[in-house]
Amino acid sequence: MGLLDRFRRVAPGRDRVSRGRSAETGYLVEWMRTRTGVEGFVEPKTTVTDVTVVLVAADGEWTRRIVGERGARRLARDLGIPVYDVGRTGYPQRMRDYDARRRIERKRAMEQELGEG
Template sequence: MSFFSKMFGSKGAESSSNGAASKEARSETITHLKEFVRGHQGCEAFIEPPTRVTQTTMVIVADTGEWTRRRVPDPATARKVAKQLGVPAFDVNLSGYPSRMREWNEKQRKQR
């Protein structure tokens, strides 16, 4: 069983209808997150709850404030992925976003 299969599991009929495309997307997500963490120091994961228009997402923020966001099946899976990546995970509803993320966003806006 692959790392991704262990983390995201099978959803029965849902995963059989999505087939290889779903597995490929999941693999790309894990690869992206691993590369981001490997290329940035001081990373932390912030788990965002699902809304009416988006499913659960995980934001990984580096110590510079640079960040990346990816969809995950649920908060429990997000915590498992964060643990596997070796980064602490926080519930964004409880902790909020780090100020370094807002500062990085503002700096990017000014550079445009």
């Protein structure tokens, strides 16, 4: 706990975890708003993380956030986008293609920096 944490007011019934999750949800809403063709893929809880959701845009760009079980259901309802269970559907090919393109771009940028230096 930080020095000033005890002076910060927390609304009744809301702890730091729920505040963090609402921030995550806000980020996901904004991310979705600025992209097209977004679909959600819910990942199960693991020993390390709670339930997560991966949003994937039409071009394959993606983002992942921890949302919890209730947060995943709420996102599916509130965002109005298709949401899939990644255990049943797997990840979309466009997501893997996007990652492959990014690796190639990083490699080219690194080679270009080394060539100029």
